[in-house]
Amino acid sequence: MRKQYNLWAFYLILVCFGLATYSLYSNMKNTWLIAPPNYILLIISLIALILGIVGFKDKRNWWTKTRSWLTVILSSLTTVGLFLVVSFTLFFSSVGANEHIKTVSSTDGNYTIDFYRFDAGAAGSFGVRGELNGPLWFKKRIYLQHNVEQVQAEWKNNDKVSINNHILKLDEGDTYGYQ
Template identity: 65%
Template structure:
């Protein structure tokens, strides 16, 4: 959420990797109960099991919610020199929400940066002006500079998407 609100790179691994790491900590915490050297090892195992269980349940809920409201991949575009790669998704929050387009700049590994969000549109028109300037639905973004937080028609600071 911090990375979305402050327009920085999202560096956390995908949720399913975090869930696997949490389940691994849960299993190791359960195996830790076999070690009965002193009260500290028992307390450590108990805290590990409790914290990893809560984390696993939270991540499982996040994964289930993301299955209910998936982002549909529209297209992937690359800059003329192939130094930037942008994925575009269409999102729809159902009857109680709105719909729109979301653009994410791909970085190394799983790093992503949300650079574009426009509500109430279903199509995306992309035109590269140079290797670092892209026009998305007539909004020009310079990818070498800091992407603005808010403009008139699109808002990338909404953490709900």
């Protein structure tokens, strides 16, 4: 089993790196966030780092040695990057506090939207953000309006919602406030 540590660590860090990259992409493009939270990715990258270090004991050929070095380097960089992201998020989440306003569900229960009020104080603006909940931890940001403190949401039918007089057709993937 010890001979397989560097192989498992290599696969684990590739998956972790891919999920972290997709997490960054989905936050920039406001698509469905299917990656687990960043602290889970940090734990996975730490496990890959430990397995990669243990995998140095496997010295069968040049490929296993190279894979061990590659795994340790990738997992170290990913761990440091994710640690900075998690630290940054924890630090600045207290500055621009998000306050949960309310949760609304469609009449048939297929869609659930969480609304948050954000206020960055002197560091930025304030407004309202709406996130559509998916299965597991999946979320999609669908509504963003600055300089507003309240939100009025009314379901027109099972797939259409009016948020502050802006109609969103959720079955067609409509969003408001995001490019």
